[in-house]
Amino acid sequence: MTQTETSGAYGALTSPEAITAGLGEVGYISTPDISMAVYLAQHLRKPILIEGPAGVGKTDLARSLAEWLDVPLARLQCYEGLDESKALYEWKYGKQLLYTQILKDRLNEVLGEGDLSALTGKLGDFEDLFFSPQFLEPRPLLRAMQQAEGSVLLIDEVDKADEAFEAFLLEVLSDYQVTVPELGTIRAQVPPIVVLTSNAVRELGDALKRRCLHLHIGFPDAVRERAIVGARVPGIEESLLKQLVAFVQALREEDLRKQPSIAETVDWARALTLLHVEAFGEETVRQTLNVLLKYESDIAALDNRVGGLARAAASAP
Amino acid sequence: MSATRTLTDFIRALRSAEVAVSPAEAIDAAGAMNLIGYTDRSALKSALRPALAKSEAEGEAFDRLFDLYFARQASAARPQDGPARDEATEAPPQDMLELAQSGDEAAIQAAMERAGRASGVQDIRFSTQTAYYAQKMLKQLGVEQMEAKLLEALQARSDEGEAEAAGMIAARREMLKRARAHVEAQFDVFGQGATQAFREDVLTHKPISALDLADLKRMRALVEKVAKRLAVKHSRRRRNRSTGQLDVRATLRANAGLGGVPFRLHWKQKKRDKAKIVVICDVSGSVARYVRFLLLLLHSLGDVIPELRAFAFSARLGEVTGQLDSDRFEGVMEQILREYGMGSTDYGQAFSDLKTRYPEAIDRRTSVIILGDGRSNYGDPRMDLFREICARAKRVIWLSPEPEAMWGTGDSELDRYRTHAHATARVATLSDLERTLDRVLALYD
Secondary structure (H helix, E strand, C coil), X not given: CCCCCCCHHHHHCCCHHHHHHHHHHCCCCCCHHHHHHHHHHHHHCCCEEEECCCCCCHHHHHHHHHHHHCCCEEEEECCCCCCHXXXXXXXXXXXXXXXXXXXXXXXXXXXXXXXXXXXXXXXXXXXXXXXXXXHEEECHHHHHHHCCCCCEEEEEXXXXXCHHHHHHHHHHHHHCEEEECCCEEEECCCCCEEEEEEXXXXXXXXXXXXXXEEEECXXXXXXXXHHHHHHHCCCCCHHHHHHHHHHHHHHHHCCCCCCCCHHHHHXXXXXXXXXXXXXXXXXXXXXXXXXXXXXXXXXXXXXXXXXXXXXXXXXXX | CCHHHHHHHHHHHHHHCCCCCCHHHHHHHHHHHHHHCCCCHHHHHXXXXXXXXXXXXXXXXXXXXXXXXXXXXXXXXXXCCCCHHHHXXXXXXXXXXXXXXHCCHHHHHHHHHHHHHHCCHHHCCCHHHHHHHHHHHHHHHCHHHHHHHHHHHHHCCCHHHHHHHHHHHHHHHHHXXXXXXXXXXXXXXXXXXXXXXXXXXXXXXXXXXXXCHHHHHHHHHHHHHHHHHHHHHHCCCCCCCCCCCECHHHHHHHCHHHCCCCCCCCECCCCCCCCEEEEEEECCCCCHHHHHHHHHHHHHCCCCCCEEEEEEECCXXXXXXXXXXXCCCCCHHHHHHHHHCCCCXXXXXXXXXXXXXXXXXXXXXXXXXXXXXXXXXXXCCCHHHHXXXXXXXXXXXXXXXXXXXHCCCCCECHHHHCCCCCEEEECCCHHHHHHHHHHHHHCCC
């Protein structure tokens, strides 16, 4: 196995520890597992497939990575019916038509007189004009390939796209090259770091899974969650931070329809600081619980337990 | 033993625990191992996991096996590191008696490792094979030579010989114990997954009527597995795009902005019905057990079947869809039985209740699954109503727990019902249930 030379924008990815530190600089609190996956992705030239509940920072990892490495982020949001023309490239039809219209008046001057076959031959020489890079509209996949300095390609919620698109992705991700019939093959000078995310709406195809490095991001433990909230909500009281994280952690042990994830914890912390909450008590929790829990049935189910949970969190070490 | 060998053995262990590792992934794992090295075990773990385990379930199996396997590796590797180890693998077996009496823990460990490898302990699948593999290992360790000596010593009929023989017998017993321990440890790594898979396979094909209480608990997890399999298969929408007939109207509309030049073509798409299933369950004593599994399976399948209605009856029929919708299945069946399980079965009354109280339940998109033995206690089977249901529904499938020879005997009306139903089948095992539901769901793909 030859070591991949790390140069250019990816030069900072020297070790998992360096990645943890670097992501920390831009406010993403990593774990050894996450950093290792990123490290391997770059050195083995493999896409990372991230699975996990909504709101645990799957998309954020790609965004933070691009920010830290200072490379462009090409984001492709998947949905049912997504196809190549939206993901890869499209011809600028409108511009082509407009140019044809403008050129029509001058057609006689350019082509001049002659018999039909000579004119057709002349016209043929211009054809390439309309199928040239200036009429090509690059979509995220192609844009990511075109970056000379490398890029981060985020393919978000790949489970929402249909199978046909998944198969198409396989081709792109295995060679890091795409073919535009009129122009030829475009190969990425510096392969992008590819991050795919999935919320497990449907099971992904085996072939795609097997080609990717698999990373599962779950809910964080209390220490990491405190670090994340601290990074996202600067200036939050230390004691309040401790208590609210303890409360959320206890909440995840409950049998809920939708467990609060990190995004919700951060929102809640923002809400509490905005309200200048000093004492963490039952009343405040009750009033702001709808920030954490997104289902009425969950709030109702917890109604008579909120007091106890809040007190337990308030007295947490 | 080289690092590659260690890794390939570990991958074998993973495969035996139903983690499907492809050769390409094995190469990735080797690449990751080269990058990270194997001095830091926790770093190695987080480097191998993304390359080898591709789902949460596989991740759990990976974590369990990694700890088991590399803990063992570490204990075996410590005494003799470096290139000398490879030679040691090839070394001829030492004298077993000498080895046992030397008390050299490291040497014994290494010898066990060697003998285990030579006798293929990694292929162990069931705990009952322990004795077989332990004996095989003893043979590798040279027990036959020692036994020959043992015979000689006994034939000598001297005190010295007796003492020597006693020593050898003790050594043999000791080594057998060690070998057994080694095989058991190997079984934890290589065999557990296979045993689990075997047990599940047996349960899937065991008649539901023959399950005991311990089985029932395990079945719960198994039913969920079956449900997941069906869900994966049928949750994907299969669409045939870019084929078939041109949709002229859609094409013109889409290209109106381009001066009517058809740049983008639209094709007619076949519309698929959403799965709409009605289950009607006889919950009288003899069938209740089967109903439990059918309902549990349907409950776990919730997301795949957007429109599911369930009815239960013995004497009278009522809707139980609401109970089935609750998040937890525990207690649901008991509640249904309390409400509808009493009374003698009357199929005619049930169909009549269905018609009068839930006339909108069945339309031409509906698949109807009836689970019952068709034993109506000599009441009027209301063939007219059943025929009406069959005519209206997309498909009517009758599932009976009784074998075909029993249909139509005594008070069973199944022989008459089956002439109208689209399909009649016997369900005795979980795999029968899976097959039936698979067929029903395929109608809507």
